[in-house]
Amino acid sequence: TQLLEQSPQFLSIQEGENLTVYCNSSSVFSSLQWYRQEPGEGPVLLVTVVTGGEVKKLKRLTFQFGDARKDSSLHITAAQPGDTGLYLCADYSSNTGKLIFGQGTTLQVKP
Amino acid sequence: NAGVMQNPRHLVRRRGQEARLRCSPMKGHSHVYWYRQLPEEGLKFMVYLQKENIIDESGMPKERFSAEFPKEGPSILRIQQVVRGDSAAYFCASSPPSAYYEQYFGPGTRLTVT
Numbered sequence: 001t002q003l004l005e006q007s008p009q010f011l012s013i014q015e016g017e018n019l020t021v022y023c024n025s026s027s028v029f030s031s032l033q034w035y036r037q038e039p040g041e042g043p044v045l046l047v048t049v050v051t052g053g054e055v056k057k058l059k060r061l062t063f064q065f066g067d068a069r070k071d072s073s074l075h076i077t078a079a080q081p082g083d084t085g086l087y088l089c090a091d092y093s094s095n096t097g098k099l100i101f102g103q104g105t106t107l108q109v110k111p
Numbered sequence: 112n113a114g115v116m117q118n119p120r121h122l123v124r125r126r127g128q129e130a131r132l133r134c135s136p137m138k139g140h141s142h143v144y145w146y147r148q149l150p151e152e153g154l155k156f157m158v159y160l161q162k163e164n165i166i167d168e169s170g171m172p173k174e175r176f177s178a179e180f181p182k183e184g185p186s187i188l189r190i191q192q193v194v195r196g197d198s199a200a201y202f203c204a205s206s207p208p209s210a211y212y213e214q215y216f217g218p219g220t221r222l223t224v225t
Binding site: 030031033035040041042043044045048088090092094096097098099100101102103104 | 115117142144146153154155156159166167169170202204210211212213214215216217218219221
């Protein structure tokens with residue numbers, strides 16, 4: 001059974017700081033999704049990465065996919081309070097159609 | 112394009128009652144997935160459906176839980192004889208035919224069993 005480990009579990013920073021969160025898999029990712037979830041809401045898809053070494057940018061967010069497709073990172077530049085939330089990585093299982101989620105990183109950005 | 116819609120957003124049931132959770136996928140999406148989120152367990156897959164077909168239900172408890180996605184109307188997740196341990200947030204997601212791995216989630220139904 002595939003396991004996704006995310007680190008750190010919790011992160012509390014001041015507005016304007018930079019941060020990086022990580023997602024590591026016990027096996028090769030099929031395709032990796034990053035989501036952000038705010039309290040009381042459903043996860044919102046941020047990005048999908050498929051190719052090893054791929055880098056994608058979404059405004060102040062930079063997503064990197066490891067060459068071996070077993071790890072990924074999300075870097076946020078100049079964090080803002082609106083970035084507060086639970087960041088989840090997930091892998092898609094093409095055999096079953098399901099997403100396997102990591103436990104998430106809870107980010108708090110203080111004004 | 113409206114997103115995935117779920118109702119009700121909050122549902123309170125007494126032990127032994129039935130809970131019915133509804134999900135309408137995004138327009139053009141024919142694949143629906145149900146997930147459950149518990150604070151100590153994270154988001155876990157329950158069931159994957161297409162219209163009138165259950166594709167994979169490996170994450171769904173064998174007893175008391177059932178799901179359907181009829182030809183017309185929303186997908187329904189049904190929990191019979193609810194117990195306190197069923198209290199959780201239940202999320203529905205849908206995906207487009209061209210990219211099954213891109214699943215878009217609804218706002219969830221928070222079920223509380225008293």
